[in-house]
Amino acid sequence: MTTVRVALGARSYDVVIEAGGLARAGAWLQPLSRGRTMAIVTDENVRPHLATLQTALNAAGVASEAIVLPPGEGSKSWATLEALTDRLLDLGVERGDHVIALGGGVIGDLVGFACSMLKRGCGFVQVPTTLLAQVDSSVGGKTAINTRAGKNLVGAFHQPALVLIDPQVLDTLPPRDLRAGYAEVVKYGLIDDPEFFAWCEGNAAALLAGDPDARAYAIAHAVAAKARIVGADERETTGTRALLNLGHTFGHALEAEAGFSDRLLHGEGVAAGMALAYGFSAAQGLAPVADAERVAAHLRAVGLPDSAASAGIDANGTALVAHMLHDKKMDAGTLPFLLTRGIGRTYLDKTVDLDAVAAYLDAQRR
Template identity: 60%
Template sequence: MAVIPVALAGREYDVVIEEGLLGRLAEAAAPFLKGYGAARRVPFVADTNTQRLYGESVAANLAAHGLAAEWFVVEPGEDAKTWGVLEKLCDWLLAMGVTRKDHVFALGGGVVGDLVGFACAITKRGCGFVQLPTTLLAQVDSSVGGKTAINTAAGKNLIGAFHQPSLVLIDPLVLATLPDREMRAGYAEVLKYGLLGDAAFFAWLEANGTKVLARDPVALEHAIATSIAMKARIVAEDERETEDRRALLNLGHTFGHALEAETGFSQRLLHGEAVALGMVLAARYSARRDEISVDDAERAARAIAASGLPASLSALGLTCDGAALVDHMRHDKKAEAATLPFLLLRALGEAYVARDVDLADIAAFLDGELAV
């Protein structure tokens, strides 16, 4: 068991990591279930998959403590993060009589967490919520830090709010039902923490990544706890990403989001897969600028490829050129006036924000990668 505090100005919440935690939900989240009982059901939001897998066990645990769940169920995938679904969810919460003192429970991956967090940010001008992440990506990344959002025609996650959860409960056992592809996609974010700020952790992952992906309990808890501890420190220093500190968490994302946009935010390229390839491109572009060696860039690429994640842009079979990918980048929410910051590497384990990147050079670099 690991408990990691996320310390923010004037408030703090815990991230608890323990096997079997979901089956002991009523005990683990007892302070956040006050106000519910015989007369009021506990509001849960899940996608169809997580509700099918865990709905009965959650209901049984709640029932043993005199509680019952009411479910708002969405379809899996990014299509749930829309204005229409958000409106229905907010109306449902209001019909449930949710107050500012209440807590809504988000059971699922990053899509469910993003949707619930944003709905709770705006319902009654802010009510509480508890994250119950069921994917590795959500466990190590999106469930912690308070970024919530929906997608619009203009792009992904462009409408949202910073709204921190009151508690994050992580049960590694739920990853047993996670498809291997989704597990690898989440592992990309674990690798990210090593590459952006912890060379020793990156080296540990090179040696132990197969154990993490095989869901070895000891290796998996270490990987999750180390990742969250780093994110917690960064979020505490720069909660709303107004400085460069929290921006480091976007390593691989500028390239990755462009690839997601080019592939239509579809199952063709999962978010974690896009981030993994984005980190390869960030490392190789850093080498192009002589900031890291080609050997180090290829070491990063090998670690990503060894985990079964995409490490070659040409392998995607895209029909666009570098300029088209750069056009997607211009719509990135991190764009500032006429500039676009890039997360690059000074060393493996040392990322930084570069604000002097020539987008024409990025396009030329991407043309080269597409041709390899």
């Protein structure tokens, strides 16, 4: 078992990483139950893990009530948020209670947002069941839903009380979802850790094939990296936390063009977005071309897209930049970009010419 502390003063919490930990979750959750029934929010794809969690809670003397939602990005909506909050209120959830979010990034984001508002803020626990959620979205307190204008544009910072990660649940994850989650693993190497990127190049195949040691190492390393960044800049006010958005400006534009659907998973969009960020940086003379090619080659090697075309998107640069203008990082009419000076040397650039971005994207279509 590995425990990573997210140090945020009064809002600090632990991320517990333990193989087989889902079956022992009752020991961690019983102290948060206050002798009351705990609500578990999950989706249809996670029902087998729901049974394991409820059995663990029952063994610890904790009653539970499950709310099962439809899977997919479509659940990160106003309609589902309203239905969920009404259901939690029907269950009598109090401000001092903790709701359990069991699932991937969609469930974690949705439940966290609902709990940020319910009774003006109740507690919640993240129990992530996808690689993407385990290494990224379950840690750090960003919660949101999608709107017609774009992805994650309505939300709140609301930290969980605890994050429980069981790497063994990844054994049931479809290969495509596992690869999509891997994009958020390798991201940490590309941000500021070239040694970890080199580790990823040598160990990604084993991780994706199910090697438990590779998975445990990657998850613990990624969580520790995110905890460090979040601890330094919880609400993205200094620019440090913005580094975690590497690939997301390009990637969210691709997702928007795909209608925020299973046509392009979030991690796939991030992968293509990171390759585009590196490629654009190289095209602008900011980063070595060899580094951009190395990143793209690695993403291709693990079966992830490294361009808009390989992500199945055939939109011109103007259309993609139009999506970017809805990015939540817009500041006084300026869109900051995460660019790079080389592998592990990501930085925030507030001077990017959007016409140059559109021209670069158009050039990639030829």
